[in-house]
Amino acid sequence: MEGDPRFAEFVAERGDALLRYGYVLAGNPHDAADLVQEALLKLRGAWHRVRSKENPESFVRTTMARLHIAAWRLRRRELLAWDLPDRAHHDPLPSGDERRMWQALAGLPRKQRAVLVLRYYEQLDDTEIAAVLGISRGTVRSQASRALDKLRFATPSEQSPTTRGNTR
Numbered sequence: 001m002e003g004d005p006r007f008a009e010f011v012a013e014r015g016d017a018l019l020r021y022g023y024v025l026a027g028n029p030h031d032a033a034d035l036v037q038e039a040l041l042k043l044r045g046a047w048h049r050v051r052s053k054e055n056p057e058s059f060v061r062t063t064m065a066r067l068h069i070a071a072w073r074l075r076r077r078e079l080l081a082w083d084l085p086d087r088a089h090h091d092p093l094p095s096g097d098e099r100r101m102w103q104a105l106a107g108l109p110r111k112q113r114a115v116l117v118l119r120y121y122e123q124l125d126d127t128e129i130a131a132v133l134g135i136s137r138g139t140v141r142s143q144a145s146r147a148l149d150k151l152r153f154a155t156p157s158e159q160s161p162t163t164r165g166n167t168r
Contacts, residue, residue, distance in 0.1 A: 004047060004048075004051075006051060007043075007047050007051075010056055010057075011040060014057055014060075017057075018036045018039070018040075018057070018060055018061070019032055019033065021061060021064065021117075021121070022035040022036045022064055024117050024121055025064060025065065025068045025113070025114060025117050027106040028106075031068075031071070035064045035067055035068060036060075036064065038063075038064075039061075039063040039064045039067060040060065042063050043056060043059055043060050043063070046059070061122065062132050065114060065117075065118060065133060066132065066133070066134070068110065069110065069111060069133050069134070071110070100154065101154075103154070104150065104151050104154035105151065107150075108147050108151075111133070111135075111143055112143045112144075112146055113147065114133060115133070115140055115143040115144045116144060116147050116148075116151075118132060119144060126140045126141060
Protein backbone atom coordinates (compact mmCIF):
# COMPACT_ATOMS: atom_id res chain seq x y z
CA MET A 1 0.00 0.00 0.00
CA GLU A 2 1.49 3.29 -1.11
CA GLY A 3 1.65 6.00 1.58
CA ASP A 4 -0.72 8.93 1.21
CA PRO A 5 1.08 12.21 2.01
CA ARG A 6 -2.17 13.61 3.43
CA PHE A 7 -2.09 10.94 6.14
CA ALA A 8 1.47 11.91 7.09
CA GLU A 9 0.45 15.59 7.12
CA PHE A 10 -2.52 14.82 9.37
CA VAL A 11 -0.32 12.92 11.84
CA ALA A 12 2.28 15.71 11.84
CA GLU A 13 -0.32 18.43 12.37
CA ARG A 14 -2.61 16.73 14.91
CA GLY A 15 -0.29 14.25 16.66
CA ASP A 16 0.46 16.45 19.67
CA ALA A 17 -3.20 17.35 20.19
CA LEU A 18 -4.15 13.67 20.01
CA LEU A 19 -1.46 12.82 22.54
CA ARG A 20 -2.83 15.46 24.93
CA TYR A 21 -6.34 14.07 24.44
CA GLY A 22 -5.02 10.57 25.16
CA TYR A 23 -3.36 11.80 28.33
CA VAL A 24 -6.60 13.33 29.56
CA LEU A 25 -8.41 10.06 28.81
CA ALA A 26 -5.85 7.65 30.19
CA GLY A 27 -4.25 9.64 32.98
CA ASN A 28 -0.67 8.67 32.16
CA PRO A 29 1.69 9.27 29.24
CA HIS A 30 2.33 5.60 28.48
CA ASP A 31 -1.30 4.64 27.95
CA ALA A 32 -1.87 7.92 26.10
CA ALA A 33 0.87 7.08 23.60
CA ASP A 34 -0.54 3.56 23.17
CA LEU A 35 -4.03 4.96 22.53
CA VAL A 36 -2.74 7.37 19.90
CA GLN A 37 -0.64 4.73 18.19
CA GLU A 38 -3.44 2.16 18.05
CA ALA A 39 -5.99 4.74 16.85
CA LEU A 40 -3.64 6.00 14.11
CA LEU A 41 -3.07 2.42 12.95
CA LYS A 42 -6.84 1.99 12.63
CA LEU A 43 -7.09 5.34 10.83
CA ARG A 44 -4.34 4.29 8.42
CA GLY A 45 -6.30 1.20 7.52
CA ALA A 46 -9.47 3.23 6.94
CA TRP A 47 -7.81 6.33 5.48
CA HIS A 48 -9.25 5.90 1.98
CA ARG A 49 -12.80 5.94 3.46
CA VAL A 50 -12.35 8.47 6.26
CA ARG A 51 -10.52 11.24 4.42
CA SER A 52 -13.41 11.78 2.01
CA LYS A 53 -16.45 11.13 4.23
CA GLU A 54 -15.75 12.60 7.66
CA ASN A 55 -13.30 14.42 9.84
CA PRO A 56 -10.24 12.16 10.39
CA GLU A 57 -9.60 13.68 13.82
CA SER A 58 -13.11 12.85 14.94
CA PHE A 59 -12.55 9.26 13.79
CA VAL A 60 -9.29 9.05 15.76
CA ARG A 61 -10.75 10.59 18.93
CA THR A 62 -13.75 8.27 18.84
CA THR A 63 -11.44 5.31 18.27
CA MET A 64 -9.25 6.40 21.19
CA ALA A 65 -12.23 6.66 23.53
CA ARG A 66 -13.45 3.21 22.48
CA LEU A 67 -9.98 1.69 22.89
CA HIS A 68 -9.72 3.28 26.33
CA ILE A 69 -13.02 1.77 27.42
CA ALA A 70 -12.11 -1.60 25.91
CA ALA A 71 -8.90 -1.61 27.94
CA TRP A 72 -10.89 -0.67 31.02
CA ARG A 73 -13.22 -3.60 30.47
CA LEU A 74 -10.28 -5.99 30.17
CA ARG A 75 -8.55 -4.90 33.35
CA ARG A 76 -11.36 -3.51 35.46
CA ARG A 77 -9.68 -3.47 38.84
CA GLU A 78 -6.03 -3.44 37.85
CA LEU A 79 -4.21 -0.28 38.93
CA LEU A 80 -0.93 0.40 37.19
CA ALA A 81 1.59 2.65 38.89
CA TRP A 82 3.95 4.55 36.62
CA ASP A 83 7.13 6.36 37.55
CA LEU A 84 7.43 9.92 36.37
CA PRO A 85 9.50 10.36 33.20
CA ASP A 86 13.13 11.37 33.63
CA ARG A 87 12.93 14.10 31.01
CA ALA A 88 11.82 17.68 31.49
CA HIS A 89 8.15 18.55 31.34
CA HIS A 90 7.23 21.46 29.07
CA ASP A 91 3.97 22.46 30.72
CA PRO A 92 4.06 24.00 34.18
CA LEU A 93 2.98 21.47 36.77
CA PRO A 94 -0.32 22.30 38.42
CA SER A 95 -0.32 23.47 41.99
CA GLY A 96 -2.86 23.84 44.77
CA ASP A 97 -6.47 23.29 43.75
CA GLU A 98 -5.56 22.43 40.17
CA ARG A 99 -3.19 19.69 41.33
CA ARG A 100 -5.85 18.24 43.64
CA MET A 101 -8.33 18.29 40.75
CA TRP A 102 -5.91 16.42 38.44
CA GLN A 103 -5.19 13.87 41.18
CA ALA A 104 -8.90 13.40 41.81
CA LEU A 105 -9.54 13.02 38.07
CA ALA A 106 -6.74 10.45 37.79
CA GLY A 107 -8.28 8.55 40.72
CA LEU A 108 -11.64 8.11 39.00
CA PRO A 109 -12.55 4.78 37.44
CA ARG A 110 -11.81 4.67 33.70
CA LYS A 111 -15.43 4.80 32.56
CA GLN A 112 -16.23 7.80 34.78
CA ARG A 113 -13.10 9.62 33.63
CA ALA A 114 -13.94 8.88 29.99
CA VAL A 115 -17.48 10.24 30.42
CA LEU A 116 -16.18 13.47 31.98
CA VAL A 117 -13.49 13.90 29.32
CA LEU A 118 -16.00 13.40 26.52
CA ARG A 119 -18.53 15.72 28.17
CA TYR A 120 -16.28 18.60 29.25
CA TYR A 121 -13.18 18.28 27.07
CA GLU A 122 -14.83 17.10 23.86
CA GLN A 123 -18.15 18.86 24.68
CA LEU A 124 -20.29 15.94 23.54
CA ASP A 125 -23.86 15.52 24.72
CA ASP A 126 -25.11 12.38 26.51
CA THR A 127 -26.36 10.73 23.32
CA GLU A 128 -23.02 11.21 21.57
CA ILE A 129 -21.09 9.97 24.62
CA ALA A 130 -23.32 6.89 24.80
CA ALA A 131 -22.64 6.17 21.12
CA VAL A 132 -18.87 6.61 21.49
CA LEU A 133 -18.61 4.41 24.58
CA GLY A 134 -21.25 1.86 23.60
CA ILE A 135 -23.36 2.41 26.74
CA SER A 136 -26.85 3.79 27.40
CA ARG A 137 -27.63 7.47 27.99
CA GLY A 138 -28.72 6.60 31.53
CA THR A 139 -25.33 5.02 32.21
CA VAL A 140 -23.65 8.16 30.88
CA ARG A 141 -25.65 10.33 33.26
CA SER A 142 -25.10 8.05 36.27
CA GLN A 143 -21.35 7.76 35.59
CA ALA A 144 -21.06 11.54 35.21
CA SER A 145 -23.00 12.12 38.41
CA ARG A 146 -20.87 9.67 40.38
CA ALA A 147 -17.66 11.14 38.96
CA LEU A 148 -18.68 14.71 39.77
CA ASP A 149 -19.64 13.68 43.31
CA LYS A 150 -16.21 12.12 43.77
CA LEU A 151 -14.52 15.25 42.40
CA ARG A 152 -16.59 17.49 44.69
CA PHE A 153 -15.65 15.37 47.68
CA ALA A 154 -11.96 15.27 46.69
CA THR A 155 -11.74 19.02 46.11
CA PRO A 156 -14.12 20.70 48.55
CA SER A 157 -14.82 24.31 47.70
CA GLU A 158 -14.79 26.87 50.43
CA GLN A 159 -18.22 28.04 51.44
CA SER A 160 -18.89 31.72 51.42
CA PRO A 161 -19.98 33.36 54.71
CA THR A 162 -23.55 33.74 53.37
CA THR A 163 -23.97 30.01 52.59
CA ARG A 164 -22.13 28.65 55.62
CA GLY A 165 -25.12 28.88 57.95
CA ASN A 166 -27.81 28.38 55.32
CA THR A 167 -29.54 25.01 55.85
CA ARG A 168 -32.73 25.61 53.81
